[in-house]
Amino acid sequence: MSDTTAGIDSLGDLRGKRVLVRSDLNVPLDGTLITDDGRIRASVPTIKQLSDAGARVVVTAHLGRPKGSPDPAYSLRPVSERLAELLGRPVAFATDTVGAGATEAVAALGDGDVAVLENVRFNDGETSKDDAVRGAFADQLAQLADAFVSDGFGVVHRKQASVYDVALRLPSAMGGLVASEVDVLRRLTEHPDRPYVVVLGGSKVSDKLGVIDNLIDKADKLLIGGGMVFTFLKAQGHEVGKSLLEADQLDTCTRYLTEAADRGVEIVLPTDVVVDTAFPSGDREPEPTVVWASEIPADALGLDIGPESAAAFAAELADARTVFWNGPMGVFEVDAFAGGTRAVAEALTKVDGLSVVGGGDSAAAVRQLGFDEAAFGHISTGGGASLEFLEGKELPGIAVLERD
Numbered sequence: 001m002s003d004t005t006a007g008i009d010s011l012g013d014l015r016g017k018r019v020l021v022r023s024d025l026n027v028p029l030d031g032t033l034i035t036d037d038g039r040i041r042a043s044v045p046t047i048k049q050l051s052d053a054g055a056r057v058v059v060t061a062h063l064g065r066p067k068g069s070p071d072p073a074y075s076l077r078p079v080s081e082r083l084a085e086l087l088g089r090p091v092a093f094a095t096d097t098v099g100a101g102a103t104e105a106v107a108a109l110g111d112g113d114v115a116v117l118e119n120v121r122f123n124d125g126e127t128s129k130d131d132a133v134r135g136a137f138a139d140q141l142a143q144l145a146d147a148f149v150s151d152g153f154g155v156v157h158r159k160q161a162s163v164y165d166v167a168l169r170l171p172s173a174m175g176g177l178v179a180s181e182v183d184v185l186r187r188l189t190e191h192p193d194r195p196y197v198v199v200l201g202g203s204k205v206s207d208k209l210g211v212i213d214n215l216i217d218k219a220d221k222l223l224i225g226g227g228m229v230f231t232f233l234k235a236q237g238h239e240v241g242k243s244l245l246e247a248d249q250l251d252t253c254t255r256y257l258t259e260a261a262d263r264g265v266e267i268v269l270p271t272d273v274v275v276d277t278a279f280p281s282g283d284r285e286p287e288p289t290v291v292w293a294s295e296i297p298a299d300a301l302g303l304d305i306g307p308e309s310a311a312a313f314a315a316e317l318a319d320a321r322t323v324f325w326n327g328p329m330g331v332f333e334v335d336a337f338a339g340g341t342r343a344v345a346e347a348l349t350k351v352d353g354l355s356v357v358g359g360g361d362s363a364a365a366v367r368q369l370g371f372d373e374a375a376f377g378h379i380s381t382g383g384g385a386s387l388e389f390l391e392g393k394e395l396p397g398i399a400v401l402e403r404d
């Protein structure tokens with residue numbers, strides 16, 4: 001990636017211009033309550049910069065993974081209300097993403113005003129694999145603006161209409177958040193101090209299993225926790241009960257274990273796990289039980305790495321000089337299953353070198369568990385995006401800003 005990707009200044013005088021900003025406002029919610037507003041806070045400087053420059057700011061973003069049609073559970077309205085509080089100025093909310101409602105909301109903006117469009121993933125054009133379908137939706141988005149600013153670092157690895165296609169249709173620039181994230185992550189790709197340890201967890205198992213291939217070439221050790229553990233354990237011949245499992249990835253996991261061994265890279269899996277007979281919900285008290293990873297009962301599901309594994313992961317991290325961590329080790333939202341995540345977070349704060357945490361939920365976990373953000377080298381707003389950057393992959397949302 002070039003060092004010269006055009007920033008917002010390249011768009012010239014923005015007074016009175018309609019500027020579409022793609023932010024990543026994908027925050028954890030409990031009903032309509034935002035449980036961590038980190039990504040909204042991270043989006044504020046660019047939105048404020050545009051507003052202060054007199055632009056008519058139109059924010060587009062997604063929340064969760066709705067199925068391409070409106071779903072009130074994923075409305076961005078609570079997020080736009082929080083954004084207004086953080087900006088200290090009113091924010092209009094358009095109940096449509098494109099079409100009449102959105103056009104009217106944008107037309108009503110004065111210089112410096114801000115509007116948020118409803119969840120961009122309520123439209124199936126946003127995530128379509130068909131270029132023409134995505135393009136048609138991007139045409140509609142582009143009609144709402146005179147220029148585009150890409151500031152959602154957490155989505156730059158997605159070739160989606162509001163990230164990629166819209167940048168083909170409008171004068172476009174990189175926002176300060178994406179630029180600063182890339183600056184830090186570049187330090188991990190260019191001569192990282194070794195040992196370089198990558199810790200992976202979370203629930204987006206199919207996304208993240210895919211990145212291991214390239215990370216085997218880059219890191220010295222991979223510590224695996226969270227939901228992806230169970231596909232590895234199953235690939236080793238163990239039963240995993242009702243735990244998360246990507247059955248079609250078993251051969252891939254076997255290949256990773258062989259490749260890593262061949263190249264002298266260690267893949268460290270938990271030896272014990274915390275299980276329960278049901279996924280945590282408000283309806284019942286959790287009943288956490290620690291079992292060997294090789295002996296998960298048929299009626300149980302793994303919800304955290306166990307205490308022996310947490311101590312082993314912390315010991316591996318004690319020697320590291322560079323660490324990247326994405327994905328909680330367990331269902332940290334419930335205290336009974338937060339032990340592994342807490343142990344890894346604690347170990348990262350003690351790293352003698354650069355420690356980077358990436359991902360919406362990982363960053364939220366660090367804050368919710370009471371850690372001081374300053375104890376980490378960097379807390380990135382993107383998990384999957386960071387991982388793909390570290391793999392050396394071209395990220396569509398960045399490449400599109402750099403084309404001639």
Ligand SMILES: Nc1ncnc2c1ncn2[C@@H]1O[C@H](COP(=O)(O)OP(=O)(O)O)[C@@H](O)[C@H]1O
Nearest residue numbers: 202203204226227303330331359360361362383
């Ligand atoms: N063993 C597990 N089974 C199911 N979900 C898990 C497990 N471990 C962690 N999780 C869940 O993973 C979610 C975060 O995953 P992910 O979105 O991949 O992380 P990030 O946003 O940091 O990239 C959390 O909500 C957590 O509860």
Ligand SMILES: O=C(OP(=O)(O)O)[C@H](O)COP(=O)(O)O
Nearest residue numbers: 026154155359360382383384385
């Ligand atoms: O939460 C996000 O990514 P992350 O969990 O990898 O940090 C981004 O908002 C991207 O969301 P997506 O993975 O549904 O495309």
